[in-house]
Amino acid sequence: MALDQEFEKELEEEGAEMTFLEHLEELRWHVIRAVGSILVFAIIAYIFIKEIYRYVILAPGKADFWTYRMLCKLGDAVGVEGLCIKALNFKIQSIGVGDQFTMGLTSAVITGLIFAFPYAFWEIWRFIKPGLKPSEVRASRGAVFYVTFLFFSGVFFGYFIVTPLAINFLANYQLDESIINEFSIGSYIGTVATLTLACGIAFQLPVVVFVLSKVGMLTPSFMREYRRHSWIVILIVAAIITPSPDIYSQILVALPLMFLYEVSIVVSGRVERAKLEEEKGLTNL
Known part of the structure; x- marks a missing residue:
């Protein structure tokens, strides 16, 4: 301290x-x-x-x-x-x-x-x-x-x-x-x-989530609640960054982004727990 x-x-x-x-x-x-x-x-x-x-x-x-x-x-x-x-x-x-x-x-x-x-x-x-x-x-x-x-x-x-x-x-x-x-x-x-x-750039998703969680704009519960919506957004992003209309290429891009989204939920959860521990520490003082 x-x-x-x-x-x-x-x-x-x-x-x-x-x-x-x-x-x-x-x-x-x-x-x-x-x-x-x-x-x-x-x-x-x-x-x-x-x-x-x-x-x-x-x-x-x-x-x-x-x-x-x-x-x-x-x-x-x-x-x-x-x-x-x-x-x-x-x-x-x-x-x-x-x-x-x-x-x-x-x-x-x-x-x-x-x-x-x-x-x-x-x-x-x-x-x-x-x-x-x-x-x-x-x-x-x-x-x-x-x-x-x-x-x-x-x-x-x-x-x-x-x-x-x-x-x-x-x-x-x-x-x-x-x-x-x-x-x-x-x-x-x-x-x-x-x-x-x-x-x-797309693989920076966990970093973006970490920053947004630190400033209080994202929480793990919010990300879990809108998981299905995020998958739709990820599929749209995959379609945008994939120049071909080949559905297999788009799915291939979307899958790791969906995995990174799940990792981001874990990252956001850790940030939230750290905030709660910090608040408890200040309360005890």
């Missing part, structure tokens, strides 16, 4: 020393360092952009991609030949004069954003953390780790599961055999980036 009071006193002294403009200046430097880290990784990505395109970005559009090979093995194991994807019926073309250069820069920035995310978030967290109460700091211990873990889990899920299945559906879908699927490089990159980043 004495340590908490001492910590609160230090925070008050720091807050008293800094003016509003000084806070803005501090925030500016945190943002500059965060953006700087993204640019550094973007430059490194651009140096190896051809390798990134060959082995990462264009990989889900090839039949030997890891996900397709695993589906073939699964198909052989369960005796369902239809699971094996042997060919993707499409070509990627560059229509505009500067499309390849522009998409190279765009892809480098997106790659930089993904790899710099842990450091960028840590910089923002360093600015937010001093304004929290000691109990809030304890409750949010490991925030950078959990946010980063959820983000990369979503990115990997989007890249290895959702993206290849969506591309396979769109590549092999034809209104007529005379129509050839030739996607522009911008359309292809947009699909891969949207699915990958959207899943990374």
